[in-house]
Amino acid sequence: MKHLIIQLQPERELSLNEKDAIKLIECIGLTPRIYTGNDNGKYINLDFSSNDVKKLWSQINRELLGNPKIGIWIRNVSIITCEGKNGWDDYLLLSHYDRNERLDSF
Numbered sequence: 001m002k003h004l005i006i007q008l009q010p011e012r013e014l015s016l017n018e019k020d021a022i023k024l025i026e027c028i029g030l031t032p033r034i035y036t037g038n039d040n041g042k043y044i045n046l047d048f049s050s051n052d053v054k055k056l057w058s059q060i061n062r063e064l065l066g067n068p069k070i071g072i073w074i075r076n077v078s079i080i081t082c083e084g085k086n087g088w089d090d091y092l093l094l095s096h097y098d099r100n101e102r103l104d105s106f
Contacts, residue, residue: 002050005048009078010042021073022044028059053083081094
C-alpha cells in the first residue's frame with residue numbers, strides 16, 4: 001500500500017473554501033485521511049492509500065484537476081506527492097503550485 005498526498009495550502013487563494021473542496025473530492029468517491037497543521041501557514045493534508053497509486057493519480061488528474069469547479073483552485077493551492085519505490089525516501093512530486101518546480105512522472 002502506497003500513499004499519495006494532496007497538501008492544500010488554502011491561504012494561497014481564497015476563492016474556494018477548503019471544506020467545499022474536500023466535499024467535492026469525496027463526491028467523486030475518494031475518501032482520504034485528513035489531517036491539518038500550521039507551518040508558516042495553514043495546510044490540510046489529504047492522504048490517499050492505494051495498491052495502485054498510478055491508477056489513483058490518473059483518477060485525480062481526470063476527475064479533480066480536470067474538474068472545472070475545483071481543478072484550477074487545487075493546482076493553485078496544492079503540492080501533490082506520492083511515495084516512490086523506496087517509500088518517502090524517493091517520493092515523486094506530481095504537482096506543485098509553483099509552476100517552476102520540476103515534476104516527476106510514473
